[in-house]
Amino acid sequence: MRSRHHDIAHDLRQQITTGRIQPSERLPSEADLADRYKVSTATLRRALAVLQSEGLIEKIHGKGNFVRRPHRKIMYVGGWGILDPWTAAEPAMRVTIRSATIQAPGHLAALLKMSTGSPIAELSCLSADRESPHGIARTYVPRDLVSAGVLLDDDSTCRETATRFAHVGPPPAAVRETVCARLPAPAEASALRISLGSVVLSITRIATDSAGRVVEATLMAFPSDRVDAVFSTQQMNDEGQAQA
C-alpha cells in the first residue's frame, strides 16, 4: 500500500462506484470515518480531498460530504457541423439560447478581425442535462452576415434553434479550433455551477470564408468531467473506417 489516505480514498471510491453508497447520499461524518479507519481527522480529510478532486464527492460546510451524481460525458466533434455537438450525442439535452446585438469589445473584435465597437450578433447557449449544466457557448457573428430570422428577441429553450444555430451565416472555408484547460471565469463558474478552483475545457472555434474573413467566433467552456473533444482529418464511422 502506498499511503494511508490513498488506501482510504480507494476504499471509499469502491463503495461509491459500486453503488454501495448511492448518489446524493451523505457520507458518515469525518469524525466517524476517521474513527472507523483508525486515522486522524487530518488524514481522513486528505482522503476525501482526493475524491473531491476526482469529482466523486461534494463537500458542504456544516452539512456533510455527499456523493455527486455521475454525469455522462458528451463528445464534442471538431471541424464544423459534422455533428451538432450540442444535440447529436445527447438527444435529451436541453439547450437555452439567448441572442442579442452588441458592439464588439476589444478581445472579440480581435478574434473577428474587426474594429472595436463594430456591431456583432451574440448567441449565448447553455446546454443542460436535467438540472445540471453541461456546457456554455457564446457565438459571435458580424451583424451583416446574419439573416434576420435567426435572431430572437427573447430567451428560448428549443432544439430547433440549437440546430439552426449551427448554420448561421455563409458556410466557412476553414475552421480552426483551439483547445486548452483553464480555470473558469466567475460568470462561467456560476452558469455551470462549478467551483472557481475547478477546471474547464475551453474550445475557441474560428471560422473563416474563402477570402479569409472571419465569419464566426465561438467561445465554449465545459466542466472537464463532462466532455471529450475529438478531431479527425476525415470523418470516421464507429469502426474507425474512413467514410465516403
Add this chain to the structure above:
Amino acid sequence: MRSRHHDIAHDLRQQITTGRIQPSERLPSEADLADRYKVSTATLRRALAVLQSEGLIEKIHGKGNFVRRPHRKIMYVGGWGILDPWTAAEPAMRVTIRSATIQAPGHLAALLKMSTGSPIAELSCLSADRESPHGIARTYVPRDLVSAGVLLDDDSTCRETATRFAHVGPPPAAVRETVCARLPAPAEASALRISLGSVVLSITRIATDSAGRVVEATLMAFPSDRVDAVFSTQQMNDEGQAQA
C-alpha cells in the same frame, strides 16, 4: 485576510511575480519558512500547495521548492506532422526518449486494435524547457511496422531522434485526436512535477492507414498551463489565411 495559509501564499506569490525570488531559484526550506511566518509546517505546506496548483512553484522531494519558469505555452498542432509539436515551436526544447519493445496490455491493444500481448514498440518521450518538464508522450506502434534503425536500446537526449520519432512507420491516411482535461496519473504527476490534484490536457492521437489499420497510438499529457492545442481544417499562416 481570509486564512493564514492564503495570506502566506499571497505574500510568497508577490515575491515570485515581482521577481524578488527568481525563476528556478530555490525557496527557503519549509521549516525555515514556517519559522519565519510563525506557523506550523502543515499550514506552510498548505500555502505552498496553493502556489503549486497555480503553477508558480515546483516541489522536488529531498531537494526543495523551486520557482517555475514563467509559462511559455507551446502550441500543439493537430493533424499529424504539419508541425512537429515537440520541437518546431520551441527550438530550445530538450527531448528525452526511451524506447522498448513490450507486449501490449489490454487497453493499448484496444487502441491499436490488436490482440492483448501482441508485440509493440513503445517510445516514451519527455520534453523539457531547461529543467522544467513540458510534456510527456508515449507512442505505441505495432512492432512489425517499425524499421530497426528507429529503436534505440538506451536513453537518448537529442532532437534528431525526436524528429525521426514523428515519422515512424508508414504515412497514415487518417488521424483522430481526442482531447480531454483530466487528473494526472501518479506516474505522470511525478514526471511532470505537478501535484496529483492539478489538471493535465490529455491528447490521444490515433493514426490509421488507408486500409483502416491502426499504425500508431500516442498518449500525451501536458500541464494545463503549458500548452494549447489547435486543430484546423486547413493549414493557416499567422494571418489566418489558408496556405497552398
Add this chain to the structure above:
DNA sequence: CAGTGGTCTAGACCACGAA
C-alpha cells in the same frame, strides 16, 4: 443548541537527494 466541516498546532517518523 448540537453536529458538521474548516483551519491550525507542535510535534513524530519516513522517504528522497546529494555529498
Add this chain to the structure above:
DNA sequence: TCGTGGTCTAGACCACTGT
C-alpha cells in the same frame, strides 16, 4: 550522513447548518 520534503497524529478552536 544530513537536509530536504511527505505523511501522520491527537488534539484545539472556529465557522456553518439545522433544530
